[in-house]
Amino acid sequence: MEDNLVTIAKFEDNFEADLAQRLLADNGIQAFVKNAIFYSMMPGVFPGKVDLELQVNSEDEEKARAILSEYQNTPEIKRILVRNDVLQEGHFLLTSGRHSANYLEKIHLYQNPQDTARVCEMLSDLLVDYDFDTVVGPAYGGIVLAFETARMLEKGFLFTQRIEGVMTIRSGFDLSKVKKAVITEDIITTGGSVKEVITTLKNAGIEVVAVAAIVDRSTEEIDFGCPFLPLLKMDIPSWEADDCVLCQNGIPLTVPGSSDKKI
Numbered sequence: 001m002e003d004n005l006v007t008i009a010k011f012e013d014n015f016e017a018d019l020a021q022r023l024l025a026d027n028g029i030q031a032f033v034k035n036a037i038f039y040s041m042m043p044g045v046f047p048g049k050v051d052l053e054l055q056v057n058s059e060d061e062e063k064a065r066a067i068l069s070e071y072q073n074t075p076e077i078k079r080i081l082v083r084n085d086v087l088q089e090g091h092f093l094l095t096s097g098r099h100s101a102n103y104l105e106k107i108h109l110y111q112n113p114q115d116t117a118r119v120c121e122m123l124s125d126l127l128v129d130y131d132f133d134t135v136v137g138p139a140y141g142g143i144v145l146a147f148e149t150a151r152m153l154e155k156g157f158l159f160t161q162r163i164e165g166v167m168t169i170r171s172g173f174d175l176s177k178v179k180k181a182v183i184t185e186d187i188i189t190t191g192g193s194v195k196e197v198i199t200t201l202k203n204a205g206i207e208v209v210a211v212a213a214i215v216d217r218s219t220e221e222i223d224f225g226c227p228f229l230p231l232l233k234m235d236i237p238s239w240e241a242d243d244c245v246l247c248q249n250g251i252p253l254t255v256p257g258s259s260d261k262k263i
């Protein structure tokens with residue numbers, strides 16, 4: 001049994017470790033705190049010298065990491081999206097013709113490199129324990145994220161782009177030393193583009209070990225064949241125009257602006 005335990009987080013503080021353990025328990029995952037006995041014998045002595053290790057069975061690892069990440073990152077990532085006016089509230093006409101109360105204008109984030117760097121730091125935290133040599137981003141949003149995340153984790157960088165509809169690795173990159181990659185993306189809606197990136201990389205002999213994203217706004221569970229690590233999971237409802245509650249309440253409809261890819 002012991003052999004199956006993996007450490008998914010470290011805490012200096014017993015309160016924090018206990019909170020995380022209870023959060024996982026609420027989600028049906030049994031977690032253990034290593035070094036807790038040692039800590040309780042010496043609380044407050046040499047603070048920070050004894051790491052409390054939060055451990056779970058390896059089969060629960062992915063789910064447990066996702067739950068902790070959401071808990072730890074949600075307040076800050078939401079603040080960043082709101083203060084950069086990425087996450088907008090109102091009454092929007094989507095390209096699909098449906099109406100929605102929320103719109104994500106992701107380009108506003110990239111206009112603020114400092115906040116973008118902070119987001120990449122959070123993505124780095126999600127990815128740091130995985131074994132890979134390169135961070136890959138699909139053009140355009142994923143490029144900024146992949147580059148900065150790769151810089152922080154001291155890894156290589158690549159990007160993919162769609163040429164005449166086909167997802168391709170940007171020509172000219174030297175792929176001879178690229179074996180294992182992670183993918184960074186800003187907003188995942190269906191996961192279709194990322195799946196194309198995974199296939200493209202696989203065809204080039206590159207294995208994808210994880211996908212990290214800022215927002216997962218998918219309505220159905222996505223299987224990338226590797227761990228999917230979003231910083232924020234959002235449920236953004238939309239309606240057919242005839243059924244729209246916002247129309248029924250007389251709220252004026254707006255057409256979102258400059259995004260290259262509307263939700």
Ligand SMILES: [Zn+2]
Pocket residue numbers: 091099100241244245246247248253
């Ligand atoms: Zn409407």
